[in-house]
Amino acid sequence: MIEARGLARTFRSRGGPVEAVRGVDLDVAPGELVGFLGPNGAGKTTTLRLLTTLLRPTTGRATVGGCDLLTDPVGVRRQIGYVAQGGGTAYECRVREEIEIQGRFYGLSKADTVRRGAALASRLDIAGLEHRLVRTLSGGQRRRLDIALGLIHAPALVFLDEPTTGLDPQSRANLWEHIRALRAEHGLTVFLTTHYLDEADALCDRVLVIDNGTIVATGTPDELKSRISGDSVSVEVAPGTVPDAAGIAGRLPGAHEVTTGENTIRFRVPRGDTALPELLRALHTHGIDLRSVQVHRPSLNDVFLTLTGRTLRDAEVPGAA
Amino acid sequence: MPREIWLVFRRHMAVSLRNPAWVIVGLTQPILYLVLFGPLMERIVSSTPGFPQGDAWQILTPGLLVQLSLFGSLFAGFSLLADLTTGVLERLRVTPARRLSLLLGRVLHDTVQLLVQAVILILLAVVIFGLRAPLAGIALCLTMVALIGITLSAASYALALTLRSEETFPAVLTSISTPVLLLTGILVPITTNLAPHWLYTLSRLNPFAHVMEAQRATFRGEYTVDALLTGSVVLVAITALTIWWATTTFHRENA
Ligand SMILES: Nc1ncnc2c1ncn2[C@@H]1O[C@H](COP(=O)(O)OP(=O)(O)OP(=O)(O)O)[C@@H](O)[C@H]1O
Ligand SMILES: [Mg+2]
Numbered sequence: 001m002i003e004a005r006g007l008a009r010t011f012r013s014r015g016g017p018v019e020a021v022r023g024v025d026l027d028v029a030p031g032e033l034v035g036f037l038g039p040n041g042a043g044k045t046t047t048l049r050l051l052t053t054l055l056r057p058t059t060g061r062a063t064v065g066g067c068d069l070l071t072d073p074v075g076v077r078r079q080i081g082y083v084a085q086g087g088g089t090a091y092e093c094r095v096r097e098e099i100e101i102q103g104r105f106y107g108l109s110k111a112d113t114v115r116r117g118a119a120l121a122s123r124l125d126i127a128g129l130e131h132r133l134v135r136t137l138s139g140g141q142r143r144r145l146d147i148a149l150g151l152i153h154a155p156a157l158v159f160l161d162e163p164t165t166g167l168d169p170q171s172r173a174n175l176w177e178h179i180r181a182l183r184a185e186h187g188l189t190v191f192l193t194t195h196y197l198d199e200a201d202a203l204c205d206r207v208l209v210i211d212n213g214t215i216v217a218t219g220t221p222d223e224l225k226s227r228i229s230g231d232s233v234s235v236e237v238a239p240g241t242v243p244d245a246a247g248i249a250g251r252l253p254g255a256h257e258v259t260t261g262e263n264t265i266r267f268r269v270p271r272g273d274t275a276l277p278e279l280l281r282a283l284h285t286h287g288i289d290l291r292s293v294q295v296h297r298p299s300l301n302d303v304f305l306t307l308t309g310r311t312l313r314d315a316e317v318p319g320a321a
Numbered sequence: 322m323p324r325e326i327w328l329v330f331r332r333h334m335a336v337s338l339r340n341p342a343w344v345i346v347g348l349t350q351p352i353l354y355l356v357l358f359g360p361l362m363e364r365i366v367s368s369t370p371g372f373p374q375g376d377a378w379q380i381l382t383p384g385l386l387v388q389l390s391l392f393g394s395l396f397a398g399f400s401l402l403a404d405l406t407t408g409v410l411e412r413l414r415v416t417p418a419r420r421l422s423l424l425l426g427r428v429l430h431d432t433v434q435l436l437v438q439a440v441i442l443i444l445l446a447v448v449i450f451g452l453r454a455p456l457a458g459i460a461l462c463l464t465m466v467a468l469i470g471i472t473l474s475a476a477s478y479a480l481a482l483t484l485r486s487e488e489t490f491p492a493v494l495t496s497i498s499t500p501v502l503l504l505t506g507i508l509v510p511i512t513t514n515l516a517p518h519w520l521y522t523l524s525r526l527n528p529f530a531h532v533m534e535a536q537r538a539t540f541r542g543e544y545t546v547d548a549l550l551t552g553s554v555v556l557v558a559i560t561a562l563t564i565w566w567a568t569t570t571f572h573r574e575n576a
Binding site for chain 2: 052053054074077078080082084086087088089090091092093094097100101102104105106107149
């Protein structure tokens, strides 16, 4: 659905050139739900604007829905929906007017636009607002209108730039469900950016981590988590047996970052669940008395920190960690 | 494409119709001139040699129509700057709609709005001040007003999109519009008899001065080649030129 090679974009600005995206390779299969994760200024929005024909790449090429970005931008536009990070509804227009022009620009008939608009509005919980001015909508209602506009023409591929920012937990869950349903029923391909780690975790088949304009990791949420830092294991043993136990833990395959406390040992292994039986057996063989064991799967936040040396804005990471 | 232009036109018209105050706001200036300056003009015209033919109202009303167009259409770009900040323009630019439609729909809206105001202004001049002008002449003049409106609003959009700043845009506009307005001679015509030679020469460089002359001729009912040709040719040329400029600006990426 998307195939990008060496996509790069440099902005000229007063303070000198800004290399917002530096050579991104992407492959997204039809029906895939891909998440784009990265800290502020990583280049997520710029990549989306490149892929939606709003910006021309400085170098590199890409095809979206089989159409080349440079030679057939209209072909690309016909197939995609785009919901920008900052939205894009006119305050002085009525909701109904926004829906209508959007649908009709995509070639839908007036009746089809009204029908689809009503279905989306009720699905996204903004039914009954058709006659209101956009100016009078709440932030979350406006966000859901943005999303409805991006989906009005039933595109095969939709780009969502931080779609759930500003939505309450219920609306977020509701939107996730809607996205999953669209994918299941119509094979919709979704490419979304997010700061919410739980969102990437819950929604995405595959996560691309971008930092500083380059993709630094890609995989399923679980793959990323197991590949990067591994699970953290903490073992509590009887005092005096700590050095022995630490030795045993350090000899487990892939164990690293072994640290000890008064009667605890902490370390990381690629897979905590498979390392545990072996650890227990070894401790038992050496006659070490085990008091408790805890295994923590790393969160995407850990992944993030390890990969980029930065964490995501705390305010935007509810329920993570 | 006509369908897209129509959709854009209707969208903007709906907003305008919800706030009909624009008709009044745009008309305040010219009406003030008509009421507070017109009577003065009547005396001056009859007592000063060197004015073109026609009475004061035939000279002043076309001038005020140009003023109306300048202030109405030249500031159209502000609405585009707003759409740029709110992301509306980007949203519409991702649809398959032609970018030219986004421009022309707006221009059409601005022009219709201007024509409504122009008709009201002419009616006021006729009813209250006894302006005498042939219907055909008025129709011809309104056509020119429409073309001026198209030119100025297209130029305004191109400029707004080029500057992309709510500070520099009005600054540039005022610094251009005041000399243009003065060199058009909207109140007192710039003729060889009334103006010093250098000022007259300078005004010849301003396309709107030629258009102005043609508009005054239409109000006098003079439809000769001599009176209309230069102004019409100049007008059509600048309209074509600004449409081309605005089109290339709208087609540029990042616009
Ligand atoms: N039009 C522009 N001119 C100059 N620099 C720009 C422009 N647009 C983006 N940038 C810069 O490019 C970099 C990437 O920006 P981008 O908006 O793609 O980040 P992002 O990953 O979407 O961040 P966020 O999570 O904050 O939305 C930033 O350093 C930004 O300042
Ligand atoms: Mg962004």
